Amino acid sequence: xxxxxxxxxxxxxxxxxxxxxxxxxxxxxxxxxxxxxxxxxxxxxxxxxxxxxxxxxxxxxxxxxxxxxxxxxxxxxxxxxxxxxxxxxxxxxxxxxxxxxxxxxxxxxxxxxxxxxxxxxxxxxxxxxxxxxxxxxxxxxxxxxxxxxxxxxxxxxxxxxxxxxxxxxxxxxxxxxxxxxxxxxxxxxxxxxxxxxxxxxxxxxxxxxxxxxxxxxxxxxxxxxxxxxxxxxxxxxxxxxxxxxxxxxxxxxxxxxxxxxxxxxxxxxxxxxxxxxxxxxxxxxxxxxxxxxxxxxxxxxxxxxxxxxxxxxxxxxx
Numbered sequence: 001x002x003x004x005x006x007x008x009x010x011x012x013x014x015x016x017x018x019x020x021x022x023x024x025x026x027x028x029x030x031x032x033x034x035x036x037x038x039x040x041x042x043x044x045x046x047x048x049x050x051x052x053x054x055x056x057x058x059x060x061x062x063x064x065x066x067x068x069x070x071x072x073x074x075x076x077x078x079x080x081x082x083x084x085x086x087x088x089x090x091x092x093x094x095x096x097x098x099x100x101x102x103x104x105x106x107x108x109x110x111x112x113x114x115x116x117x118x119x120x121x122x123x124x125x126x127x128x129x130x131x132x133x134x135x136x137x138x139x140x141x142x143x144x145x146x147x148x149x150x151x152x153x154x155x156x157x158x159x160x161x162x163x164x165x166x167x168x169x170x171x172x173x174x175x176x177x178x179x180x181x182x183x184x185x186x187x188x189x190x191x192x193x194x195x196x197x198x199x200x201x202x203x204x205x206x207x208x209x210x211x212x213x214x215x216x217x218x219x220x221x222x223x224x225x226x227x228x229x230x231x232x233x234x235x236x237x238x239x240x241x242x243x244x245x246x247x248x249x250x251x252x253x254x255x256x257x258x259x260x261x262x263x264x265x266x267x268x269x270x271x272x273x274x275x276x277x278x279x280x281x282x283x284x285x286x287x288x289x290x291x292x293x294x295x296x297x298x299x300x301x302x303x304x305x306x307x308x309x310x311x312x313x314x315x316x317x318x
Contacts, residue, residue, distance in 0.1 A: 095275070096269060096273065096305045097269050097277060097302055099279065105149070108135055117294070121306070124192050125147070125148065126151065126185075127181035132184045136185045136188070145308055148190070150178070152165045153196065155226075163180060195225060210235060210237070220240050221276065249279035262289060
């Protein structure tokens with residue numbers, strides 16, 4: 001009996017040892033698999049963060065803005081090490097950038113930091129607001145280009161503010177509204193649209209608008225708040241000098257997004273020669289980022305210009 005018990009205990013002990021051995025082998029195999037996966041992931045090609053390789057990449061990636069004007073172009077470099085990445089990238093060509101600051105006119109205080117920007121900059125002033133005339137005057141006296149930020153009817157119910165062009169207006173009303181807008185915003189050399197995702201697709205509206213722009217010898221900057229804009233078509237038809245927005249700096253009003261979009265604009269300008277970037281006066285991070293990165297951008301070959309410096313006639317792109 002004793003020998004039988006010993007044999008039974010020995011078998012149990014052997015099974016226990018075998019079980020522990022199998023468990024150990026499994027853990028070792030899992031650890032090996034984990035290490036192999038880590039090595040494979042490490043060896044995968046790193047995502048390219050230096051931006052698109054040619055100007056066409058930007059156009060293919062465009063998302064039109066919504067009625068708040070904040071379009072988003074999902075292109076460009078990562079915000080991490082934004083300017084450093086640009087300066088060390090393979091894109092070394094110089095480029096011209098026109099920074100346009102929309103929505104001036106609600107108050108003067110938010111505008112003042114932009115007027116201290118050391119490079120050229122364009123201030124787009126909303127019409128018929130309490131500080132429209134003062135904002136345009138301050139910008140002009142600071143040596144900055146002034147354009148009318150013309151409210152135009154959007155798709156949906158968003159409020160445009162005073163002095164808006166609507167698709168229900170006839171030609172005479174459109175001209176009268178635009179005349180009043182221009183009186184409230186002196187020193188302008190051009191016009192760009194505020195909102196306008198509906199009106200910029202309306203042929204009657206654009207015919208009246210561009211006819212008057214030609215008479216006034218004003219250029220038009222298409223903010224591209226809709227992919228269906230007909231701005232370029234009518235600029236060509238009426239031979240109005242024309243440019244268009246490439247990127248909204250604050251498509252999302254965060255510092256990280258502003259840095260990313262500025263880098264995308266820099267890349268585009270280097271690839272195509274120039275780019276129009278639009279920011280908004282109420283976003284303090286826009287001017288902070290611009291001031292912080294100005295010296296590095298200039299040193300790397302970027303030239304800050306006014307929107308009017310990029311003009312081409314007959315509706316052609318800059």
